[in-house]
Structures are given as structure tokens and as C-alpha cells.
Amino acid sequence: MERGTAGPGTVAITGAAGSIGAVVRRALRGEVGRLVLLDRVPLEAETANEAVHTVDLLDPTALESALVGVDAVLHLGGIADEAPLPDLLQVNVLGTHHVLEAARRLAIPRVVLAGSNRVAGFYPTAHRTNSQDPVRPDGLYGVSKAAVEALGQLYADKFGLSVLCLRIGSFEEAPSEPRHLATWLSPRDAIGFCRAALTAAPAPGFTTVYAVSANSRRFWELPAPFELAYTPVDNAEDHAAHIPGADVPADPTAAQAGPYARPEFTLKHLRP
Numbered sequence: 001m002e003r004g005t006a007g008p009g010t011v012a013i014t015g016a017a018g019s020i021g022a023v024v025r026r027a028l029r030g031e032v033g034r035l036v037l038l039d040r041v042p043l044e045a046e047t048a049n050e051a052v053h054t055v056d057l058l059d060p061t062a063l064e065s066a067l068v069g070v071d072a073v074l075h076l077g078g079i080a081d082e083a084p085l086p087d088l089l090q091v092n093v094l095g096t097h098h099v100l101e102a103a104r105r106l107a108i109p110r111v112v113l114a115g116s117n118r119v120a121g122f123y124p125t126a127h128r129t130n131s132q133d134p135v136r137p138d139g140l141y142g143v144s145k146a147a148v149e150a151l152g153q154l155y156a157d158k159f160g161l162s163v164l165c166l167r168i169g170s171f172e173e174a175p176s177e178p179r180h181l182a183t184w185l186s187p188r189d190a191i192g193f194c195r196a197a198l199t200a201a202p203a204p205g206f207t208t209v210y211a212v213s214a215n216s217r218r219f220w221e222l223p224a225p226f227e228l229a230y231t232p233v234d235n236a237e238d239h240a241a242h243i244p245g246a247d248v249p250a251d252p253t254a255a256q257a258g259p260y261a262r263p264e265f266t267l268k269h270l271r272p
């Protein structure tokens, strides 16, 4: 799908009211036939080809109704940070199960899942992490995203769905802290990864790839062309002069997750 040309007929975005959803929505609505936007937060259609649904991911019946006639789903809805495990299991894991179930029952050709770099945040910064490396979650949120990937793999292997998971980096307008020099995902590259993932020819199978900008200091492998046909264009290094501490060399033994790997980050969601 090139910019300005007709793409897949109908694309659905869950979590369309969120920070990534809003950006991808604006980019895709001029490119696809119809955009179906779902969130538990009410949205308003802004163009004639947008349809909006106020739906909770925990309501499988309403979710399936909203997805009737859809050609590809971009599943961004969920809890995007550390939280109590019961909440993460409900919204991220069960919610993803409901999306994949709707895709199976409705024979939706393509599902794109929002994974996270935090599924493997305990690798040290000196390690070049590949999406094939075993998971090393840096917290409960990372555990929920490992389950999201496992569900995607299951639905591909068992039911022949075409599922691609994007392990999203740090989605920010601009990088603002030293860790972002490695992990930044620019809005332009987020759109590029999502567009490529949604428009890849739907072949049965599961793929998981990192979605990160072309940062000189990144510690994650970019997708191989056969995995996903998108080459990121932005580089956090171009912003380094404005980032305090950018000139301090990264500790090669420190966790890639940085502060998220600290016990306190998770302990606040556990009983004392």
C-alpha cells in the first residue's frame, strides 16, 4: 500500500484512542477504503470512511460484531505499562485472545499485534537482541506481552491465521532521555511499521519483529526483509545534542529496560 493509493479494503484499529492509535489512524485513513476504530473510550468519526465503536476488549460479542467485514486488524488496545498482574492478564492477554478469536471466527486475513520490547528487557545493553532470543521480561507487563506473542503463535500454528507481532520500542514524538537513543520509535517509523505489517501478503504463520527507529545505538535487530518490508528512517542520534547525559557511555552490563528493570518498578504492584 503506497501513500495515497488504495490499500486493503477495511482496516480495524483497537486502542484507536491511544497515543499510537491516534497517529496511525490519521496516516491510514487516506490510504485504506475504510477504517474501523475501536476503543473503550468513545471516539468520533472524522472522515466519511471512518466507523467508530465503543467496545471493551473484554466483551467478545461486541468485539466480534465490530470486526465483521474487516480485512486486517491492528490490535493496539491494552494496558501499556506495568500494572497488577490480574489486570494485565484480563486486558492484555484475555483481550488479545478475544481479538484472535474474532479473527478466527470471521476469517480475517491478517492480524497485527502490539508486542513490546519489554518482553526481553533483561538482556544487557551489550547484547544485540533478536526476536528469536528467548524472552526475558523485565516485569509483569513484559510477561503479559510474552503471552500475547504465545497466543499469536498458537493461532497461526493451530488455525492458520496470519499474525505479525511488532515489539514496539519507545514511541515518542522525539527522544528525550539517554535510553531513548537506543529504543526510540518515531511516529513516522511507527506508521511505516504498522502500514507494512497490515499490507504484507497474508500468509499463514507467526512472525515477531522489533519496531524501532534506525537508531545508531539500538540494541535490537531490525526485521529482515522477508519478515517485514519496512526500513526505518529516523535516528535518535540526530537529537542527542538535546538529551542530557547523551555523552555518557551506556553501561554494557545494565538491563536494556533501564529503570523498568528495577525491583521497585514491579514491587509497587505487589503486596508489601
Ligand SMILES: NC(=O)c1ccc[n+]([C@@H]2O[C@H](COP(=O)([O-])OP(=O)(O)OC[C@H]3O[C@@H](n4cnc5c(N)ncnc54)[C@H](O)[C@@H]3O)[C@@H](O)[C@H]2O)c1
Residues within 6 Å of the ligand: 014, 015, 016, 017, 018, 019, 020, 021, 038, 039, 040, 041, 055, 056, 057, 058, 075, 076, 077, 078, 079, 080, 081, 091, 095, 114, 115, 116, 117, 167, 168, 169, 170, 171, 172
Ligand atoms: N507507547 C509505547 O512506547 C509502547 C511501547 C511498547 C509497546 N506498546 C504497546 O502498543 C500498544 C499501544 O500503546 P499506546 O502507547 O498507544 O497505549 P495507550 O495507553 O496510549 O493506548 C491504549 C488504548 O487502549 C485502550 N484500552 C485499554 N483497555 C481497553 C479495554 N479493556 N478495552 C478497549 N480498549 C482499551 C485505551 O483506552 C487506550 O486508548 C499497547 O498495546 C502497548 O502495550 C507501546
